[in-house]
Amino acid sequence: MSKSSKNQSVSNGEDTNKRLDDAARAGWLYYVAGKRQDEIAQIMGVSRQSAQRLVSLAMSSGIIKVRVDHPIARCQQLGQQLRDEFGLKYVEIVPDDPLSNSTTTGVANAAANELENRLKREDPQIIAIGTGQTLKATIDLLPNMNCPQHKIISLAGNLMPDGAATFYSVIFAVADKIKALSYPMVLPVLASSREERILLHAQSTIQSTLKLAQQANIAFVGIGDLGAEAPIYRDGFVSHKDLKILQKAGAVAEICGWVFDQSGILIDGLTNDLVASGPLPSPKSCLIIALAKGKKKLPGVSAAIKGNLINGLITDETMAIALLKNI
């Protein structure tokens, strides 16, 4: 396993490996063995500052994974209430973080945890993945694994309107990390016309990916709001004009590009006619977990639950409380 890998770059490769190796060792000594940084420096024969840098690198490069193994009562209770109230199959609530406005911390960790659990299963799983910031953060938190028995399916198109492959990395990163078969959707998020969509979907590779997506056991999706800063607008998938039209039509959010109203009903006739993603998996056969944090997503989450678009949720306390208040 640890053979000297073919050097990819003259200056990097070997060197970077060595450094990460040292970082891992330093991180181990610090977090597992409980050494102080100056002790680590002594053990590893470097200066204290270098030891500090290694420990810090270990943490920031994700070598060190931390999890909290305690049912935080309030979160547990909120989760149970949500399950009961809305008939959700899976709910995970993470603690609030009032001083931060990150929309991923915590939620991404919890999602990575659940995803990892799935991946540890021996029976082959078909795992569908949407796109978005939170999903990206989730994958970043995933450890390296070896799971050739599973299949990872991209649920949404991965291309930017100009053909660039920005979000590509989500599905590729995950496949790379866990050594599973991956099925990306090499498509734009929205086709430029109904005809194009038909053409795109006629491709045999896309056909089989779409088919697999319908058989997914579990799906992780983000929920995009449709406010002024809507991700699909900000990322250039829909024009400002189209965004306004969607808002007028009562659209509150989207999942994998599928736009829906406050009752969770897909809005026909507008951008939904162009969405290149396949239909969302059926909540009857698939656990569809939405990752959502932040006030802006409340209407979307609420609607997605009402419309039975999702049957699982990972969010934070504030959202949980708001959902329960809205009943």
Next chain:
Amino acid sequence: MSKSSKNQSVSNGEDTNKRLDDAARAGWLYYVAGKRQDEIAQIMGVSRQSAQRLVSLAMSSGIIKVRVDHPIARCQQLGQQLRDEFGLKYVEIVPDDPLSNSTTTGVANAAANELENRLKREDPQIIAIGTGQTLKATIDLLPNMNCPQHKIISLAGNLMPDGAATFYSVIFAVADKIKALSYPMVLPVLASSREERILLHAQSTIQSTLKLAQQANIAFVGIGDLGAEAPIYRDGFVSHKDLKILQKAGAVAEICGWVFDQSGILIDGLTNDLVASGPLPSPKSCLIIALAKGKKKLPGVSAAIKGNLINGLITDETMAIALLKNI
């Protein structure tokens, strides 16, 4: 972040829960959300010192679990060499810790990790557990889980010679933590005579436990040295005189009370005639992982491998290197 933390009063349950809950939240904010302790203090409405205490409690009480997700090259390589050289099925090497003489750090973590992986499986596992300090530390590191599908079998007697239940806690603690069926061996480690052993083993509950132990899929055992500070002597299971006799007879170590010589061959006729533990599971059907760290255990580990008593090993770099040198 090493010393202190001993306040484990047996007082008010409700109160302790609340405190642990707060600790979990503080730990989450600190390690997952990356807040500073004064921010946590502000968020949770306590003084900075109290926040510090909560974070510290979260860590020392094991609510916070840390793992290193990186193949440390040197350890990987040593592990592979050991697998190849001795035909072991499972080897895990943890980094050295030259400044500490703990015999559990690292090894216990790695064992807890492997055990946890097993427990996450859905197909029912029969998991056998020996006794000893390292096993105890391993269980302490295990998170709470819910695995009613598995069975946990105690491999060795759990009673002190005077009937006290000192090591009881290992098997009970594990069963409690993971909600699995547990089969303790309510026996002394050594019977006082051959006749007593027959009597003890005739009990139907013991019978079924012994039978289950033979069907184990995986076993975690410690290796006890038989030097002047031999655990089975120190803990009062054998007298000083018997220890001397065993040493004279060429005994180098014991697993679950079964004493063997430097070739890993069980020594007949002495204390082995009194061992209340059932026979060790067969390495043909069971993955028997020994947990061993520390120079004193080298002869024992080497012998156990030679005699095919074990087919798995979790140890540290020093031991690994020493084993490879001994070939």
Next chain:
DNA sequence: TATGCGATTGGGCAATTATCCAGTCGAAGG
């Protein structure tokens, strides 16, 4: 060989965290 450039290093110091300690609170008991 000299030179430029980016990465790395360790000193110095600020920020953060850990611990000491005396005072307070509350429960248990006289």
Next chain:
DNA sequence: CCTTCGACTGGATAATTGCCCAATCGCATA
């Protein structure tokens, strides 16, 4: 009602960690 005891608190302070910066190193290029 008072005392004792143990746990908890916050102020003060020590210990540890994080970061800036100038010096240096490694290396590719002129």
